[in-house]
Amino acid sequence: MIRVKASLTALALTVASGTAALVFAAPAQAATCYWYSGQFGTSSNCDNKDPDVLGSTCGSDARTVASVVLKRSYDGAATGPTVDLRYSNNCRTVWARIRGAWGVDYDQVGCTVTIHRNSDGQELYKSPSFGSTNATVWTNVLYDAGVTSYAKGHCDTGPGYSYDGRTINW
Numbered sequence: 001m002i003r004v005k006a007s008l009t010a011l012a013l014t015v016a017s018g019t020a021a022l023v024f025a026a027p028a029q030a031a032t033c034y035w036y037s038g039q040f041g042t043s044s045n046c047d048n049k050d051p052d053v054l055g056s057t058c059g060s061d062a063r064t065v066a067s068v069v070l071k072r073s074y075d076g077a078a079t080g081p082t083v084d085l086r087y088s089n090n091c092r093t094v095w096a097r098i099r100g101a102w103g104v105d106y107d108q109v110g111c112t113v114t115i116h117r118n119s120d121g122q123e124l125y126k127s128p129s130f131g132s133t134n135a136t137v138w139t140n141v142l143y144d145a146g147v148t149s150y151a152k153g154h155c156d157t158g159p160g161y162s163y164d165g166r167t168i169n170w
Contacts, residue, residue: 073163081163092143093141149170
């Protein structure tokens with residue numbers, strides 16, 4: 001009888017240990033972004049982090065939810081770079097990406113892409129490096145669980161015209 005009780009106790013401890021390990025392992029696989037306490041829609045632990053740094057959990061499901069080709073200022077022709085609003089459902093984060101952009105150089109101002117969170121007006125932006133052409137860059141992320149955001153872009157050639165556009169709210 002004592003052996004049976006000891007065996008059952010050992011089995012219970014093994015099961016409990018295994019369950020505890022599973023409980024502790026699960027959060028590492030799940031999204032870890034959240035609003036700070038009492039600040040719904042205004043700040044998060046994931047705000048202003050590179051989507052690549054957040055890891056494969058956040059980046060593996062990233063998708064483009066809206067895009068816009070930037071329009072030339074003087075005639076409205078949609079011939080500029082493309083701005084994408086990117087979204088990760090796993091982490092509930094958004095970021096902006098611009099493709100086909102150019103950076104500042106000696107005679108032009110270059111391009112900037114911005115992600116904007118509507119609930120608090122928070123914005124993050126990014127520009128291609130000096131002298132780059134046909135570049136793709138993206139902003140850091142904003143958490144947007146329960147709120148909306150949009151991406152926008154602006155490119156300026158310096159002496160002449162600019163390109164502008166923004167996506168829909170998501």
